[in-house]
Amino acid sequence: MDNVYLSHNNILSSLGFDSFTVIDSIEKGNCGLSVYNDNKVLHVPFCSSRIDPRELQNRYEILGPKTEHTRLEKMMLVSLYDTISKSNVTLDERTGLLISTTKGNIDVLEEESSFPEYRAYLSELGDQIQDFFGFHDKAIIVSNACVSGILTIAVAKRLIRQGRYDRIFVVAGDLVTQFILSGFNAFQALSLESCRPYCNSRTGINIGEVAASVLVTKNPSELAPESVQIMGEASCNDANHISGPSRTGEGLYRCIENAVLQSGMEKNDIDYISGHGTATMFNDEMESIAFDRAGLSRTPVNSLKSYFGHTLGASGLLESIIGMHSLHRNTLFASLGFKELGVSRPMNIITETTKKDINVFLKTASGFGGSNTAVIFKKV
Structure with a gap:
Protein backbone atom coordinates (compact mmCIF):
# COMPACT_ATOMS: atom_id res chain seq x y z
CA MET A 1 0.00 0.00 0.00
CA ASP A 2 1.33 3.45 -0.96
CA ASN A 3 2.73 5.75 1.69
CA VAL A 4 1.10 9.19 1.69
CA TYR A 5 2.87 12.40 2.66
CA LEU A 6 2.32 16.08 3.42
CA SER A 7 4.75 18.07 1.31
CA HIS A 8 5.00 21.65 -0.01
CA ASN A 9 2.88 24.11 1.97
CA ASN A 10 1.93 27.71 2.67
CA ILE A 11 0.41 29.63 5.57
CA LEU A 12 -1.23 33.05 5.14
CA SER A 13 -1.89 34.67 8.50
CA SER A 14 -1.48 37.68 10.76
CA LEU A 15 2.05 36.40 11.50
CA GLY A 16 3.17 36.29 7.87
CA PHE A 17 2.38 35.29 4.30
CA ASP A 18 4.54 32.16 4.02
CA SER A 19 5.09 29.14 6.25
CA PHE A 20 8.71 29.85 7.18
CA THR A 21 7.98 33.42 8.27
CA VAL A 22 5.06 32.21 10.36
CA ILE A 23 7.09 29.39 11.98
CA ASP A 24 9.95 31.78 12.77
CA SER A 25 7.46 34.13 14.42
CA ILE A 26 5.96 31.33 16.53
CA GLU A 27 9.43 30.20 17.60
CA LYS A 28 10.09 33.75 18.82
CA GLY A 29 6.86 33.66 20.84
CA ASN A 30 5.02 36.30 18.80
CA CYS A 31 1.24 36.45 19.05
CA GLY A 32 -0.93 37.34 16.05
CA LEU A 33 -3.96 38.33 18.14
CA SER A 34 -5.07 41.95 18.62
CA VAL A 35 -8.09 43.76 20.07
CA TYR A 36 -10.41 45.27 17.45
CA ASN A 37 -13.24 47.76 17.78
CA ASP A 38 -15.11 47.28 14.51
CA ASN A 39 -18.83 47.95 14.70
CA LYS A 40 -19.30 46.56 11.19
CA VAL A 41 -18.71 43.04 12.48
CA LEU A 42 -19.52 43.24 16.22
CA HIS A 43 -21.03 45.90 18.47
CA VAL A 44 -18.45 45.33 21.22
CA PRO A 45 -14.63 45.11 21.11
CA PHE A 46 -13.20 41.67 20.36
CA CYS A 47 -9.80 39.96 20.26
CA SER A 48 -8.93 38.33 16.96
CA SER A 49 -6.29 37.69 14.29
CA ARG A 50 -6.92 39.17 10.86
CA ILE A 51 -4.97 39.14 7.60
CA ASP A 52 -3.55 42.50 6.47
CA PRO A 53 -5.93 43.55 3.63
CA ARG A 54 -3.34 45.71 1.85
CA GLU A 55 -0.72 42.98 1.78
CA LEU A 56 -3.35 40.48 0.64
CA GLN A 57 -4.40 42.76 -2.22
CA ASN A 58 -0.78 43.28 -3.28
CA ARG A 59 -0.14 39.53 -3.39
CA TYR A 60 -3.44 38.92 -5.18
CA GLU A 61 -2.71 41.47 -7.91
CA ILE A 62 0.58 39.72 -8.70
CA LEU A 63 -1.48 36.71 -9.80
CA GLY A 64 -3.12 38.83 -12.52
CA PRO A 65 -6.71 37.60 -11.99
CA LYS A 66 -9.21 38.11 -14.83
CA THR A 67 -12.32 38.09 -12.65
CA GLU A 68 -13.29 39.61 -9.32
CA HIS A 69 -12.86 37.46 -6.23
CA THR A 70 -14.10 37.64 -2.65
CA ARG A 71 -11.74 38.18 0.27
CA LEU A 72 -11.71 34.48 1.17
CA GLU A 73 -11.10 33.50 -2.45
CA LYS A 74 -8.18 35.93 -2.62
CA MET A 75 -6.68 34.38 0.53
CA MET A 76 -7.03 30.85 -0.83
CA LEU A 77 -5.73 31.76 -4.28
CA VAL A 78 -2.63 33.48 -2.91
CA SER A 79 -1.84 30.60 -0.54
CA LEU A 80 -2.45 27.83 -3.07
CA TYR A 81 -0.51 29.64 -5.81
CA ASP A 82 2.56 29.61 -3.57
CA THR A 83 2.23 25.88 -2.81
CA ILE A 84 1.61 24.89 -6.45
CA SER A 85 4.56 27.01 -7.62
CA LYS A 86 6.96 25.42 -5.15
CA SER A 87 5.83 21.89 -6.00
CA ASN A 88 6.35 22.10 -9.80
CA VAL A 89 3.48 19.63 -10.14
CA THR A 90 1.41 19.42 -13.34
CA LEU A 91 -2.33 19.82 -12.71
CA ASP A 92 -3.36 16.79 -14.76
CA GLU A 93 -6.18 14.25 -14.32
CA ARG A 94 -4.20 12.51 -11.53
CA THR A 95 -4.12 15.73 -9.45
CA GLY A 96 -7.08 16.54 -7.20
CA LEU A 97 -8.28 19.61 -5.31
CA LEU A 98 -9.84 19.57 -1.82
CA ILE A 99 -11.15 22.68 -0.08
CA SER A 100 -11.74 22.96 3.65
CA THR A 101 -13.89 25.68 5.21
CA THR A 102 -16.57 26.05 7.84
CA LYS A 103 -18.56 29.03 6.53
CA GLY A 104 -16.91 29.87 3.19
CA ASN A 105 -18.00 33.16 1.62
CA ILE A 106 -20.54 33.88 4.35
CA ASP A 107 -19.60 37.58 4.24
CA VAL A 108 -21.27 38.04 0.82
CA LEU A 109 -24.62 37.87 2.66
CA GLU A 110 -23.81 41.03 4.60
CA GLU A 111 -25.45 44.28 3.51
CA GLU A 112 -22.29 45.98 2.25
CA SER A 113 -21.22 43.11 -0.01
CA SER A 114 -21.06 43.77 -3.75
CA PHE A 115 -21.20 40.06 -4.61
CA PRO A 116 -24.39 38.15 -5.48
CA GLU A 117 -25.80 35.86 -2.80
CA TYR A 118 -25.08 32.69 -4.80
CA ARG A 119 -21.35 33.24 -4.13
CA ALA A 120 -22.08 32.06 -0.56
CA TYR A 121 -22.61 28.49 -1.85
CA LEU A 122 -19.60 26.31 -1.05
CA SER A 123 -19.79 24.75 -4.51
CA GLU A 124 -19.28 28.20 -6.02
CA LEU A 125 -16.17 28.70 -3.89
CA GLY A 126 -14.86 25.41 -5.23
CA ASP A 127 -15.59 26.41 -8.82
CA GLN A 128 -13.75 29.71 -8.41
CA ILE A 129 -10.58 28.01 -7.12
CA GLN A 130 -10.75 25.18 -9.66
CA ASP A 131 -11.30 27.51 -12.62
CA PHE A 132 -8.51 29.89 -11.64
CA PHE A 133 -5.83 27.20 -11.61
CA GLY A 134 -7.37 24.89 -14.21
CA PHE A 135 -7.70 21.70 -12.17
CA HIS A 136 -9.00 18.80 -14.25
CA ASP A 137 -11.77 17.77 -11.80
CA LYS A 138 -14.20 19.78 -9.74
CA ALA A 139 -13.11 20.63 -6.23
CA ILE A 140 -14.25 18.41 -3.37
CA ILE A 141 -15.49 20.52 -0.44
CA VAL A 142 -15.00 19.28 3.12
CA SER A 143 -17.11 21.31 5.55
CA ASN A 144 -17.56 19.49 8.85
CA ALA A 145 -17.40 22.24 11.49
CA CYS A 146 -14.02 22.76 13.13
CA VAL A 147 -12.51 19.38 12.25
CA SER A 148 -12.69 20.27 8.54
CA GLY A 149 -9.01 21.15 8.11
CA ILE A 150 -7.57 17.97 9.60
CA LEU A 151 -10.38 15.82 8.18
CA THR A 152 -9.47 17.05 4.69
CA ILE A 153 -5.98 15.60 5.14
CA ALA A 154 -7.53 12.26 6.09
CA VAL A 155 -9.88 12.39 3.09
CA ALA A 156 -6.97 13.21 0.77
CA LYS A 157 -5.03 10.21 2.08
CA ARG A 158 -8.03 7.93 1.55
CA LEU A 159 -8.61 9.13 -2.02
CA ILE A 160 -4.95 8.56 -2.89
CA ARG A 161 -4.97 5.10 -1.29
CA GLN A 162 -8.11 4.25 -3.28
CA GLY A 163 -6.24 5.08 -6.49
CA ARG A 164 -8.41 8.03 -7.46
CA TYR A 165 -5.49 10.49 -7.46
CA ASP A 166 -1.69 10.41 -7.19
CA ARG A 167 -1.62 13.76 -5.43
CA ILE A 168 -4.09 16.26 -4.03
CA PHE A 169 -3.74 19.95 -3.25
CA VAL A 170 -5.59 20.94 -0.11
CA VAL A 171 -6.46 24.55 0.66
CA ALA A 172 -8.32 25.78 3.73
CA GLY A 173 -9.63 29.13 4.91
CA ASP A 174 -12.16 30.95 7.03
CA LEU A 175 -12.90 34.59 7.83
CA VAL A 176 -13.61 36.81 10.81
CA THR A 177 -17.14 37.94 9.96
CA GLN A 178 -20.25 39.41 11.52
CA PHE A 179 -22.05 36.06 11.31
CA ILE A 180 -19.32 34.09 13.07
CA LEU A 181 -18.51 36.65 15.77
CA SER A 182 -22.15 37.27 16.62
CA GLY A 183 -22.71 33.52 16.95
CA PHE A 184 -19.87 32.96 19.41
CA ASN A 185 -20.80 36.16 21.23
CA ALA A 186 -24.31 34.76 21.69
CA PHE A 187 -22.70 31.72 23.33
CA GLN A 188 -20.91 34.18 25.65
CA ALA A 189 -17.73 32.40 24.60
CA LEU A 190 -15.64 35.30 23.22
CA SER A 191 -12.68 36.58 25.23
CA LEU A 192 -11.40 40.15 25.03
CA GLU A 193 -7.97 38.81 26.02
CA SER A 194 -5.66 36.47 24.11
CA CYS A 195 -6.96 32.97 24.72
CA ARG A 196 -5.16 30.65 27.15
CA PRO A 197 -6.07 27.03 26.30
CA TYR A 198 -6.20 24.56 29.19
CA CYS A 199 -5.35 27.36 31.67
CA ASN A 200 -7.30 27.87 34.89
CA SER A 201 -7.54 31.62 34.21
CA ARG A 202 -8.80 31.29 30.62
CA THR A 203 -11.73 33.53 29.72
CA GLY A 204 -12.88 32.13 26.39
CA ILE A 205 -12.21 31.84 22.69
CA ASN A 206 -10.76 34.17 20.03
CA ILE A 207 -11.75 33.88 16.37
CA GLY A 208 -9.03 34.23 13.74
CA GLU A 209 -8.68 34.11 9.97
CA VAL A 210 -6.12 32.15 7.99
CA ALA A 211 -5.60 30.52 4.62
CA ALA A 212 -3.33 27.48 4.42
CA SER A 213 -2.48 24.97 1.71
CA VAL A 214 -0.47 21.77 1.31
CA LEU A 215 0.38 19.12 -1.26
CA VAL A 216 -0.64 15.59 -0.22
CA THR A 217 1.16 13.04 -2.39
CA LYS A 218 2.26 9.43 -2.69
CA ASN A 219 5.29 10.30 -4.83
CA PRO A 220 8.64 10.53 -2.96
CA SER A 221 9.98 12.68 -5.81
CA GLU A 222 7.45 15.43 -4.89
CA LEU A 223 8.50 15.84 -1.25
CA ALA A 224 9.69 19.04 0.41
CA PRO A 225 12.49 19.04 3.02
CA GLU A 226 9.90 19.42 5.80
CA SER A 227 7.64 16.58 4.60
Whole structure:
Protein backbone atom coordinates (compact mmCIF):
# COMPACT_ATOMS: atom_id res chain seq x y z
CA MET A 1 0.00 0.00 0.00
CA ASP A 2 1.33 3.45 -0.96
CA ASN A 3 2.73 5.75 1.69
CA VAL A 4 1.10 9.19 1.69
CA TYR A 5 2.87 12.40 2.66
CA LEU A 6 2.32 16.08 3.42
CA SER A 7 4.75 18.07 1.31
CA HIS A 8 5.00 21.65 -0.01
CA ASN A 9 2.88 24.11 1.97
CA ASN A 10 1.93 27.71 2.67
CA ILE A 11 0.41 29.63 5.57
CA LEU A 12 -1.23 33.05 5.14
CA SER A 13 -1.89 34.67 8.50
CA SER A 14 -1.48 37.68 10.76
CA LEU A 15 2.05 36.40 11.50
CA GLY A 16 3.17 36.29 7.87
CA PHE A 17 2.38 35.29 4.30
CA ASP A 18 4.54 32.16 4.02
CA SER A 19 5.09 29.14 6.25
CA PHE A 20 8.71 29.85 7.18
CA THR A 21 7.98 33.42 8.27
CA VAL A 22 5.06 32.21 10.36
CA ILE A 23 7.09 29.39 11.98
CA ASP A 24 9.95 31.78 12.77
CA SER A 25 7.46 34.13 14.42
CA ILE A 26 5.96 31.33 16.53
CA GLU A 27 9.43 30.20 17.60
CA LYS A 28 10.09 33.75 18.82
CA GLY A 29 6.86 33.66 20.84
CA ASN A 30 5.02 36.30 18.80
CA CYS A 31 1.24 36.45 19.05
CA GLY A 32 -0.93 37.34 16.05
CA LEU A 33 -3.96 38.33 18.14
CA SER A 34 -5.07 41.95 18.62
CA VAL A 35 -8.09 43.76 20.07
CA TYR A 36 -10.41 45.27 17.45
CA ASN A 37 -13.24 47.76 17.78
CA ASP A 38 -15.11 47.28 14.51
CA ASN A 39 -18.83 47.95 14.70
CA LYS A 40 -19.30 46.56 11.19
CA VAL A 41 -18.71 43.04 12.48
CA LEU A 42 -19.52 43.24 16.22
CA HIS A 43 -21.03 45.90 18.47
CA VAL A 44 -18.45 45.33 21.22
CA PRO A 45 -14.63 45.11 21.11
CA PHE A 46 -13.20 41.67 20.36
CA CYS A 47 -9.80 39.96 20.26
CA SER A 48 -8.93 38.33 16.96
CA SER A 49 -6.29 37.69 14.29
CA ARG A 50 -6.92 39.17 10.86
CA ILE A 51 -4.97 39.14 7.60
CA ASP A 52 -3.55 42.50 6.47
CA PRO A 53 -5.93 43.55 3.63
CA ARG A 54 -3.34 45.71 1.85
CA GLU A 55 -0.72 42.98 1.78
CA LEU A 56 -3.35 40.48 0.64
CA GLN A 57 -4.40 42.76 -2.22
CA ASN A 58 -0.78 43.28 -3.28
CA ARG A 59 -0.14 39.53 -3.39
CA TYR A 60 -3.44 38.92 -5.18
CA GLU A 61 -2.71 41.47 -7.91
CA ILE A 62 0.58 39.72 -8.70
CA LEU A 63 -1.48 36.71 -9.80
CA GLY A 64 -3.12 38.83 -12.52
CA PRO A 65 -6.71 37.60 -11.99
CA LYS A 66 -9.21 38.11 -14.83
CA THR A 67 -12.32 38.09 -12.65
CA GLU A 68 -13.29 39.61 -9.32
CA HIS A 69 -12.86 37.46 -6.23
CA THR A 70 -14.10 37.64 -2.65
CA ARG A 71 -11.74 38.18 0.27
CA LEU A 72 -11.71 34.48 1.17
CA GLU A 73 -11.10 33.50 -2.45
CA LYS A 74 -8.18 35.93 -2.62
CA MET A 75 -6.68 34.38 0.53
CA MET A 76 -7.03 30.85 -0.83
CA LEU A 77 -5.73 31.76 -4.28
CA VAL A 78 -2.63 33.48 -2.91
CA SER A 79 -1.84 30.60 -0.54
CA LEU A 80 -2.45 27.83 -3.07
CA TYR A 81 -0.51 29.64 -5.81
CA ASP A 82 2.56 29.61 -3.57
CA THR A 83 2.23 25.88 -2.81
CA ILE A 84 1.61 24.89 -6.45
CA SER A 85 4.56 27.01 -7.62
CA LYS A 86 6.96 25.42 -5.15
CA SER A 87 5.83 21.89 -6.00
CA ASN A 88 6.35 22.10 -9.80
CA VAL A 89 3.48 19.63 -10.14
CA THR A 90 1.41 19.42 -13.34
CA LEU A 91 -2.33 19.82 -12.71
CA ASP A 92 -3.36 16.79 -14.76
CA GLU A 93 -6.18 14.25 -14.32
CA ARG A 94 -4.20 12.51 -11.53
CA THR A 95 -4.12 15.73 -9.45
CA GLY A 96 -7.08 16.54 -7.20
CA LEU A 97 -8.28 19.61 -5.31
CA LEU A 98 -9.84 19.57 -1.82
CA ILE A 99 -11.15 22.68 -0.08
CA SER A 100 -11.74 22.96 3.65
CA THR A 101 -13.89 25.68 5.21
CA THR A 102 -16.57 26.05 7.84
CA LYS A 103 -18.56 29.03 6.53
CA GLY A 104 -16.91 29.87 3.19
CA ASN A 105 -18.00 33.16 1.62
CA ILE A 106 -20.54 33.88 4.35
CA ASP A 107 -19.60 37.58 4.24
CA VAL A 108 -21.27 38.04 0.82
CA LEU A 109 -24.62 37.87 2.66
CA GLU A 110 -23.81 41.03 4.60
CA GLU A 111 -25.45 44.28 3.51
CA GLU A 112 -22.29 45.98 2.25
CA SER A 113 -21.22 43.11 -0.01
CA SER A 114 -21.06 43.77 -3.75
CA PHE A 115 -21.20 40.06 -4.61
CA PRO A 116 -24.39 38.15 -5.48
CA GLU A 117 -25.80 35.86 -2.80
CA TYR A 118 -25.08 32.69 -4.80
CA ARG A 119 -21.35 33.24 -4.13
CA ALA A 120 -22.08 32.06 -0.56
CA TYR A 121 -22.61 28.49 -1.85
CA LEU A 122 -19.60 26.31 -1.05
CA SER A 123 -19.79 24.75 -4.51
CA GLU A 124 -19.28 28.20 -6.02
CA LEU A 125 -16.17 28.70 -3.89
CA GLY A 126 -14.86 25.41 -5.23
CA ASP A 127 -15.59 26.41 -8.82
CA GLN A 128 -13.75 29.71 -8.41
CA ILE A 129 -10.58 28.01 -7.12
CA GLN A 130 -10.75 25.18 -9.66
CA ASP A 131 -11.30 27.51 -12.62
CA PHE A 132 -8.51 29.89 -11.64
CA PHE A 133 -5.83 27.20 -11.61
CA GLY A 134 -7.37 24.89 -14.21
CA PHE A 135 -7.70 21.70 -12.17
CA HIS A 136 -9.00 18.80 -14.25
CA ASP A 137 -11.77 17.77 -11.80
CA LYS A 138 -14.20 19.78 -9.74
CA ALA A 139 -13.11 20.63 -6.23
CA ILE A 140 -14.25 18.41 -3.37
CA ILE A 141 -15.49 20.52 -0.44
CA VAL A 142 -15.00 19.28 3.12
CA SER A 143 -17.11 21.31 5.55
CA ASN A 144 -17.56 19.49 8.85
CA ALA A 145 -17.40 22.24 11.49
CA CYS A 146 -14.02 22.76 13.13
CA VAL A 147 -12.51 19.38 12.25
CA SER A 148 -12.69 20.27 8.54
CA GLY A 149 -9.01 21.15 8.11
CA ILE A 150 -7.57 17.97 9.60
CA LEU A 151 -10.38 15.82 8.18
CA THR A 152 -9.47 17.05 4.69
CA ILE A 153 -5.98 15.60 5.14
CA ALA A 154 -7.53 12.26 6.09
CA VAL A 155 -9.88 12.39 3.09
CA ALA A 156 -6.97 13.21 0.77
CA LYS A 157 -5.03 10.21 2.08
CA ARG A 158 -8.03 7.93 1.55
CA LEU A 159 -8.61 9.13 -2.02
CA ILE A 160 -4.95 8.56 -2.89
CA ARG A 161 -4.97 5.10 -1.29
CA GLN A 162 -8.11 4.25 -3.28
CA GLY A 163 -6.24 5.08 -6.49
CA ARG A 164 -8.41 8.03 -7.46
CA TYR A 165 -5.49 10.49 -7.46
CA ASP A 166 -1.69 10.41 -7.19
CA ARG A 167 -1.62 13.76 -5.43
CA ILE A 168 -4.09 16.26 -4.03
CA PHE A 169 -3.74 19.95 -3.25
CA VAL A 170 -5.59 20.94 -0.11
CA VAL A 171 -6.46 24.55 0.66
CA ALA A 172 -8.32 25.78 3.73
CA GLY A 173 -9.63 29.13 4.91
CA ASP A 174 -12.16 30.95 7.03
CA LEU A 175 -12.90 34.59 7.83
CA VAL A 176 -13.61 36.81 10.81
CA THR A 177 -17.14 37.94 9.96
CA GLN A 178 -20.25 39.41 11.52
CA PHE A 179 -22.05 36.06 11.31
CA ILE A 180 -19.32 34.09 13.07
CA LEU A 181 -18.51 36.65 15.77
CA SER A 182 -22.15 37.27 16.62
CA GLY A 183 -22.71 33.52 16.95
CA PHE A 184 -19.87 32.96 19.41
CA ASN A 185 -20.80 36.16 21.23
CA ALA A 186 -24.31 34.76 21.69
CA PHE A 187 -22.70 31.72 23.33
CA GLN A 188 -20.91 34.18 25.65
CA ALA A 189 -17.73 32.40 24.60
CA LEU A 190 -15.64 35.30 23.22
CA SER A 191 -12.68 36.58 25.23
CA LEU A 192 -11.40 40.15 25.03
CA GLU A 193 -7.97 38.81 26.02
CA SER A 194 -5.66 36.47 24.11
CA CYS A 195 -6.96 32.97 24.72
CA ARG A 196 -5.16 30.65 27.15
CA PRO A 197 -6.07 27.03 26.30
CA TYR A 198 -6.20 24.56 29.19
CA CYS A 199 -5.35 27.36 31.67
CA ASN A 200 -7.30 27.87 34.89
CA SER A 201 -7.54 31.62 34.21
CA ARG A 202 -8.80 31.29 30.62
CA THR A 203 -11.73 33.53 29.72
CA GLY A 204 -12.88 32.13 26.39
CA ILE A 205 -12.21 31.84 22.69
CA ASN A 206 -10.76 34.17 20.03
CA ILE A 207 -11.75 33.88 16.37
CA GLY A 208 -9.03 34.23 13.74
CA GLU A 209 -8.68 34.11 9.97
CA VAL A 210 -6.12 32.15 7.99
CA ALA A 211 -5.60 30.52 4.62
CA ALA A 212 -3.33 27.48 4.42
CA SER A 213 -2.48 24.97 1.71
CA VAL A 214 -0.47 21.77 1.31
CA LEU A 215 0.38 19.12 -1.26
CA VAL A 216 -0.64 15.59 -0.22
CA THR A 217 1.16 13.04 -2.39
CA LYS A 218 2.26 9.43 -2.69
CA ASN A 219 5.29 10.30 -4.83
CA PRO A 220 8.64 10.53 -2.96
CA SER A 221 9.98 12.68 -5.81
CA GLU A 222 7.45 15.43 -4.89
CA LEU A 223 8.50 15.84 -1.25
CA ALA A 224 9.69 19.04 0.41
CA PRO A 225 12.49 19.04 3.02
CA GLU A 226 9.90 19.42 5.80
CA SER A 227 7.64 16.58 4.60
CA VAL A 228 5.93 14.13 6.95
CA GLN A 229 4.22 10.80 6.39
CA ILE A 230 0.57 10.28 7.34
CA MET A 231 0.78 7.17 9.52
CA GLY A 232 -2.80 6.78 10.73
CA GLU A 233 -6.07 8.68 10.87
CA ALA A 234 -9.60 8.28 12.16
CA SER A 235 -12.77 10.31 12.53
CA CYS A 236 -16.06 9.74 14.30
CA ASN A 237 -19.03 11.55 15.81
CA ASP A 238 -19.92 11.44 19.50
CA ALA A 239 -23.58 12.36 18.76
CA ASN A 240 -23.75 14.32 22.02
CA HIS A 241 -25.01 17.82 21.22
CA ILE A 242 -25.11 20.39 18.42
CA SER A 243 -22.41 22.50 20.09
CA GLY A 244 -21.24 20.62 23.20
CA PRO A 245 -18.70 17.75 23.12
CA SER A 246 -19.15 14.44 24.89
CA ARG A 247 -18.49 14.86 28.62
CA THR A 248 -16.60 11.55 28.58
CA GLY A 249 -14.42 12.40 25.56
CA GLU A 250 -15.75 9.26 23.88
CA GLY A 251 -15.55 10.46 20.27
CA LEU A 252 -12.03 11.86 20.49
CA TYR A 253 -10.83 8.87 22.52
CA ARG A 254 -12.06 6.44 19.85
CA CYS A 255 -10.42 8.52 17.11
CA ILE A 256 -7.07 8.40 18.90
CA GLU A 257 -7.31 4.65 19.48
CA ASN A 258 -8.21 3.94 15.85
CA ALA A 259 -5.53 6.27 14.45
CA VAL A 260 -2.88 4.57 16.59
CA LEU A 261 -4.13 1.13 15.49
CA GLN A 262 -4.01 2.10 11.81
CA SER A 263 -0.52 3.58 12.17
CA GLY A 264 0.97 0.34 13.50
CA MET A 265 2.82 2.40 16.11
CA GLU A 266 2.80 2.43 19.90
CA LYS A 267 1.47 5.33 21.93
CA ASN A 268 4.87 5.91 23.47
CA ASP A 269 6.14 6.65 19.93
CA ILE A 270 4.10 9.88 19.98
CA ASP A 271 6.47 12.72 20.92
CA TYR A 272 3.80 15.39 21.32
CA ILE A 273 0.15 16.24 20.72
CA SER A 274 -1.06 19.26 18.81
CA GLY A 275 -4.40 19.65 20.57
CA HIS A 276 -7.54 21.50 19.56
CA GLY A 277 -7.42 23.68 22.68
CA THR A 278 -10.07 26.35 22.10
CA ALA A 279 -9.81 27.76 25.66
CA THR A 280 -13.50 27.07 26.27
CA MET A 281 -14.56 25.20 29.38
CA PHE A 282 -16.21 22.19 27.75
CA ASN A 283 -13.69 21.60 24.95
CA ASP A 284 -10.57 21.80 27.12
CA GLU A 285 -12.09 19.54 29.77
CA MET A 286 -13.21 16.99 27.18
CA GLU A 287 -9.74 16.85 25.64
CA SER A 288 -8.09 16.28 29.01
CA ILE A 289 -10.43 13.34 29.65
CA ALA A 290 -9.88 11.84 26.18
CA PHE A 291 -6.08 12.12 26.40
CA ASP A 292 -6.11 10.62 29.89
CA ARG A 293 -8.32 7.71 28.81
CA ALA A 294 -5.94 7.10 25.89
CA GLY A 295 -2.95 6.94 28.26
CA LEU A 296 -1.43 10.16 26.90
CA SER A 297 -1.67 12.43 29.94
CA ARG A 298 2.14 12.60 30.20
CA THR A 299 2.71 13.30 26.50
CA PRO A 300 3.67 16.96 25.83
CA VAL A 301 0.72 18.89 24.38
CA ASN A 302 0.23 22.38 23.01
CA SER A 303 -2.55 24.43 21.49
CA LEU A 304 -1.70 26.90 18.74
CA LYS A 305 -4.96 28.84 19.20
CA SER A 306 -3.03 31.23 21.45
CA TYR A 307 -1.11 32.47 18.37
CA PHE A 308 -3.95 32.81 15.83
CA GLY A 309 -7.20 32.27 17.69
CA HIS A 310 -9.60 29.64 16.40
CA THR A 311 -9.46 29.72 12.61
CA LEU A 312 -12.39 27.30 12.27
CA GLY A 313 -12.21 25.16 9.12
CA ALA A 314 -8.60 26.18 8.50
CA SER A 315 -7.34 25.41 12.01
CA GLY A 316 -6.62 21.70 11.56
CA LEU A 317 -4.65 22.20 8.34
CA LEU A 318 -2.81 25.24 9.75
CA GLU A 319 -1.80 23.34 12.90
CA SER A 320 -0.75 20.24 10.94
CA ILE A 321 1.57 22.34 8.78
CA ILE A 322 3.07 23.95 11.88
CA GLY A 323 3.45 20.46 13.36
CA MET A 324 5.42 19.18 10.37
CA HIS A 325 7.80 22.14 10.66
CA SER A 326 8.01 21.52 14.41
CA LEU A 327 9.25 17.96 13.77
CA HIS A 328 11.90 19.04 11.29
CA ARG A 329 13.09 21.87 13.56
CA ASN A 330 13.11 19.48 16.53
CA THR A 331 11.22 22.14 18.45
CA LEU A 332 8.22 21.93 20.78
CA PHE A 333 6.28 25.20 20.56
CA ALA A 334 4.81 26.65 23.74
CA SER A 335 1.13 27.23 24.46
CA LEU A 336 1.24 31.01 24.93
CA GLY A 337 -0.18 32.45 28.13
CA PHE A 338 -0.56 29.16 29.99
CA LYS A 339 -0.11 29.57 33.76
CA GLU A 340 -1.98 26.92 35.74
CA LEU A 341 -3.83 23.79 34.67
CA GLY A 342 -7.58 24.36 34.52
CA VAL A 343 -8.96 20.91 33.69
CA SER A 344 -9.77 17.90 35.86
CA ARG A 345 -7.29 15.42 34.34
CA PRO A 346 -3.47 15.75 34.23
CA MET A 347 -1.94 17.24 31.08
CA ASN A 348 1.69 17.91 30.19
CA ILE A 349 1.30 21.41 28.72
CA ILE A 350 4.33 22.77 26.83
CA THR A 351 4.98 26.06 28.67
CA GLU A 352 8.24 27.07 26.96
CA THR A 353 9.41 26.61 23.39
CA THR A 354 12.00 23.84 23.72
CA LYS A 355 14.50 22.08 21.47
CA LYS A 356 14.00 18.31 21.55
CA ASP A 357 14.59 15.38 19.20
CA ILE A 358 11.05 14.60 17.97
CA ASN A 359 9.82 12.36 15.15
CA VAL A 360 6.07 11.76 15.58
CA PHE A 361 3.11 13.94 16.53
CA LEU A 362 -0.61 13.45 16.96
CA LYS A 363 -3.00 16.14 15.71
CA THR A 364 -6.52 16.17 17.11
CA ALA A 365 -9.59 18.30 16.49
CA SER A 366 -13.16 18.39 17.75
CA GLY A 367 -16.07 20.48 16.57
CA PHE A 368 -19.75 21.34 16.66
CA GLY A 369 -22.16 18.51 15.97
CA GLY A 370 -19.95 16.05 17.83
CA SER A 371 -17.28 15.74 15.13
CA ASN A 372 -13.80 14.45 16.05
CA THR A 373 -10.68 13.61 14.03
CA ALA A 374 -7.16 12.41 14.91
CA VAL A 375 -4.16 12.03 12.58
CA ILE A 376 -0.64 10.76 13.35
CA PHE A 377 2.32 12.16 11.39
CA LYS A 378 5.94 10.96 11.23
CA LYS A 379 9.04 12.85 10.11
CA VAL A 380 10.42 11.72 6.73
